[in-house]
Each structure stands twice: as structure tokens, then as C-alpha cells.
Amino acid sequence: MHPDLDDLLGSAHVVTLPLSTRFRGIDVREAMLLRGPYGWTEFSPFIEYDDAESASWLAAAIDFGWSPPPAALRDSIPANATLPAVGPDEVTGVLDRFPGCRTVKVKVAERGQALADDVARVAAAREYIGAEGRIRVDANGGWGVDEAETALRALAAFDLEYAEQPCASVAELAALRSRIRDLGVPIAADESVRKATDPLAVARAGAADLLVVKAQPLGGIAAALRIVAEAGLPVVVSSALDTSVGLSMGAHLAAAVADLPFDCGLGTAALLAADVTDRPLVPVEGAVPVRRIEVSDELLARYAAPNERRGWWLERLRRCHAVLART
Ligand SMILES: O=C(O)CCC(=O)c1ccccc1C(=O)O
Numbered sequence: 001m002h003p004d005l006d007d008l009l010g011s012a013h014v015v016t017l018p019l020s021t022r023f024r025g026i027d028v029r030e031a032m033l034l035r036g037p038y039g040w041t042e043f044s045p046f047i048e049y050d051d052a053e054s055a056s057w058l059a060a061a062i063d064f065g066w067s068p069p070p071a072a073l074r075d076s077i078p079a080n081a082t083l084p085a086v087g088p089d090e091v092t093g094v095l096d097r098f099p100g101c102r103t104v105k106v107k108v109a110e111r112g113q114a115l116a117d118d119v120a121r122v123a124a125a126r127e128y129i130g131a132e133g134r135i136r137v138d139a140n141g142g143w144g145v146d147e148a149e150t151a152l153r154a155l156a157a158f159d160l161e162y163a164e165q166p167c168a169s170v171a172e173l174a175a176l177r178s179r180i181r182d183l184g185v186p187i188a189a190d191e192s193v194r195k196a197t198d199p200l201a202v203a204r205a206g207a208a209d210l211l212v213v214k215a216q217p218l219g220g221i222a223a224a225l226r227i228v229a230e231a232g233l234p235v236v237v238s239s240a241l242d243t244s245v246g247l248s249m250g251a252h253l254a255a256a257v258a259d260l261p262f263d264c265g266l267g268t269a270a271l272l273a274a275d276v277t278d279r280p281l282v283p284v285e286g287a288v289p290v291r292r293i294e295v296s297d298e299l300l301a302r303y304a305a306p307n308e309r310r311g312w313w314l315e316r317l318r319r320c321h322a323v324l325a326r327t
């Protein structure tokens, strides 16, 4: 069943949630929650995304609210802790929010910071998680090939599980990958999957060892599963600083992926200072449960976006719905 615009507008709520730690240069997260026949769903492309890109996020919201999720192969998903580009003295405070998580994803290559900042943050994360823990880094495409090689040679001393999107383009990823083969640090593609017109191009080019897959940008669980099936590479399921509702979409995707060799980036409700449910999807003993989310009317009211922002999101919803109607 496919909802028309009025069905979507009729159930739409817009919230502004405070973050506990600044992330991606923002300290509040705006999101739209929608209620379909299968339960609550989320539409939350970042503010700066254009309508063409955001339309995939709407397709995902509709998929999760208006059709049944695929069969779940597991009922909880091991999750990684996500460490924003904080100073080394803040590392313990952030990681304590992810009880039982044995893997830390450390943000690196933050604008305005230096390699020494990344080394200090990764060192603090390794200290926290111990020798048995796993550490991956995510540069969000922030390094050039030379810079990435230098940084990864320095950071490899802390034993990296993989490096996520060290450079921006597929060509750079491929060049870096052949240059650092001796290091044994696999390369994961994130933006090269979720922001690309062809999400499989990076796999075909042999530019990555694994793919990060996210339900919202890839157009929903079913679409993401098709990409996983065609990629022929291991995948890690992640999210986009979603509310617990968007994270539950990611958890349902992860539950349906046959082979899940990595802890998933689904623990980020722990970075929100408020959520839309009384039972947030935060990691418990290092894993998030696969379940739908009951949204609280009281929390929707308490964190309701200002009228001007609500109007902006409703207009965005209309425009993205029109984009989908054309495709
Ligand atoms: O994968 C994770 O640990 C959490 C999700 C995450 O890092 C993220 C959250 C919002 C926007 C971009 C990203 C990213 O993976 O680059």
C-alpha cells in the first residue's frame, strides 16, 4: 500500500531533539515522525540535503510505515559506540553512554583539527575499550589520498578494524586501498554508497573491502537489502543520528541481513539528550533490540519544533512526495 500526500501530512510530527554531544557540527537534531499502518516511521534527511537526495529518505519512511518488515533472522543487533570528534578528556564520558559495546567508531579528520587530535582521541578510545575491543575510524571523506595514507599509518598502531570513507571519491579510495595494502586496514565505503547515484559503483571498482548500508538514504529496508545482495561484499548497517524510530528501521534492516560480521552503528540514541519514546533504542549489554517504537504524545509535544520549522518540514515532505510520484 502506498500512502497519498494527505495520509502522510495527517500523521506528521516534527521534533527538535537536543544532542548530549555536538556531532557533525550540530547540537540539535530535527526529525519528522509519521505513523503508518505498520507503526511509527521516520523521515529525517539532514537540513542541507536537497529534495532529490531527501526523496530516498521519504521512500524509506514509507517502506517502514506502510509495508511489513522482512523476516528477522535475529532479535538483537550488536552495536558499536560512536565517538564524535571530542577531546581526549571527554572520551570516557561519551563511551560510558554505550554500556557493553565492545567496538568504538571514532570520528577523525574533523575540520579545524589536526592528526595529533585524531591520534589522541583514538589512543583514549583504545585505552577505554582495552586490547580485546575493536576500533574503527570514520573520516567522512575528509582526507586526500596522501593525508589518508599518513594518518592511517599513524593510527594503525592502535589496531584498526577498518577505516570508513577515508577519502571522498571512489578513485581516491581505490588509490589509497592499493597504497596501504601492507597495513592490513580494510576500507569501508559510506558516502560512496549512500550519496552516490550508483551505490554499487564503489564495489564494482574494487575500491572498498566492505560497505556501510543505511536504510533511510538507500530508500528503505527492501532497497538496502537488494544492494546488499548485489554488492558481494560484507556490510555493516548504520544510521544517521536518527531518533529511536529511525534506529528501529535500521535494526530491522540489520535483522534481515544474512551475514552480519560487524557491530552496527545503531547505538546513537545514546548521543541524544531527548528522544520521542519513553523506551529509547539504546544499547543494552552492547546490543539494540529489534522492535518497533511506541512514540509518546507527551514527548512529541515537549520537543515539537517551532512553527516555522514545522512548516519547512511539511513543505519538504510535499516536495519529496512529488519527486517520488515522478519516479
Ligand atoms: O555508524 C555509527 O557509528 C553511527 C552513525 C554515524 O556515524 C553517522 C551519523 C550521522 C551522519 C553520518 C554518520 C556516518 O557514518 O558518517
Ligand SMILES: [Mg+2]
Binding pocket: 138, 140, 164, 165, 190, 191, 212
Ligand atoms: Mg560514515
